[in-house]
Amino acid sequence: MELRCGAAVDSRLLIEAARVDVLTARDVPLGGPRAMTVRRTLPQRARTLIGAWCFADHYGPDDVSLTGGMDVAPHPHTGLQTVSWLFSGEIEHRDSLGSHAYVRPGELNLMTGGFGICHSEVSTPRTTILHGVQLWVALPEERRNTERDFQHYAPESVRIDGAEIRVFLGSLAGDVSPVRTFTPLLGAEILLQPRAAVTLAVDPGFEHGLLVDHGDVRLGDTLVGPSEMGYVHPGSEALTLANDSDDTARMVLLGGTPFEEEIVMWWNFVGRSHEDMVRAREDWQNASDRFGAVEGYPGDRLPAPALPNAIIRPRRNPPRH
Template identity: 50%
Template sequence: MSNVERDPAELHCGGVTTAAEPEHELLEPRTVPLGGPRAMLVSRTLPNRDRRMVGAWCFADFYGPTDIAGQSGMQVPPHPHTGLQTVSWLLDGEVLHRDSLGNEQLVRPGELNLMTAGFGISHSEESPSGHGPALHGVQLWVALPGAQRDVAPHFEHHGDLPELATADGVVTVLMGELAEAESPAQAYTPLVGAELSITAGGTLRLPVRTEFEHAVLAISDGILVDDRPLAVGSMLYLGPGRREVPVRADRPARALLLGGVPFEEQLVMWWNLVGRSHDEIAQARAEWEHGRAAADPAGRFGVVHGYAGSALPAPELPNVELRARGRTRRAT
């Protein structure tokens, strides 16, 4: 799933600040419709008004559980990406990915779809025919650092991720490394992404790197971090300097741990494009529109084959110049 808002605001993220990091910061989600009047609603926690990133994680949408029985479910037409990685993680249901490199991959719960956009790629996402009755998942983006932001686009699917199991629950490592369990997914900055499945009354004490900042996203009821309850879709930011993150559940519950070295570059993030300047975003938009109109497989974003519908037109750019901004509001 991607950002298909027809009038997207500029998403501010990137850049380091020298101000003292707060120990705790509650990040509340906002509701965003994906598409037209019958669009599926998602809860967007990143970028947030004051904190735009956690490590290189720059975008977090949580959706469902949504009843899609007898409905089309997710239908996101072909659209472009630059300068980021998309991380698709499902809790229930199935999503079919197609991209301009010719990849076609169904992702199911417990499997990871990771697409590195680099210089440019396009893809579509949809509930397949004969899909199940529910859809429930998370869509995350990781910003690529300057040295790798124009890498050749590529796609990975990982159906067997490392797990850490205790009597209190199971940790599945999506990206990066946690407690010596390392994901096979390619990352371009030091980071971690992990799903936590916790038993009723259980506590997972997660050993973390002190140079990382972290956040916990509640994807079900019953999650407490440092004994602070989190509502579904909310995220609790935890500043650097910690050696452990304790996550407790008062009922069987699930959450995501995100973390990484604070991202030092300022970014322009608009629609589905991540860059470093207004001109860079405007150029990518123009190339998408040209390639979309011409259905040019040799263009920057190529062509997605197999989706039963037209590619998504890009919104109009705002009337003001897009500015590169810091990872927090006060770092702008």
């Protein structure tokens, strides 16, 4: 993909195209009795999806000697892909496909739930500081019952004008990830040196979300603070990122074509109706073959919570202007 820097892009056009909304995170306990607190920016009332990205948790840096780290017992998923990306630490992953892998900084683990899968996630004894993001991708209707799958990828870094970029999904800055997705997506970690700025060509058919881990980052003319996400509507051919601080800034850029389908999300399931959630919960509680079993986790699996006393309604994004 073409990269446009500096004077190659008319800044007046960028300012007009890049309308930015700032999404704030909320704190959520994760993982049952030994809950770790995460900061969740997707989904929320203002925005359910960015492309097919339907879930974004940001956690750490956590000193595991104080917090206990991550210990998420076997739990199910349907209708989605999980994307695990770490900044520091290490997580042991086991799933019902038989995968036994480690999530390490700069390496992508992508698990496809499809019709049903279950997995466990545990920070390893080697971990001192746990820090990263957990992301979900909604599968389109025609592929949401696809077979289980697991992919691992360690992208090389691309360096451009004070930025170091690792593209784990899609394409950016001339680099292309080979990892398969079911809708057009972008996922990349960006490190930006102090007081540096970079302008990146992007697909104008995509909407984008810039999740800031740390630093004072300016997306176009809008300041996006740590744990906030800057949302850019479709139509921009380039995004300008500037680090206004004296420390290196880190962020994760997500993007994709607008996902036009309504989805239902409850607990760890993505579907299209309340009935989808009822069936998935019953199958998990009854230990059906739909989800399989995780081998090697030293404990019981997570029970499903009770369903709400109301119909779970589909979610979609606000109408585009």
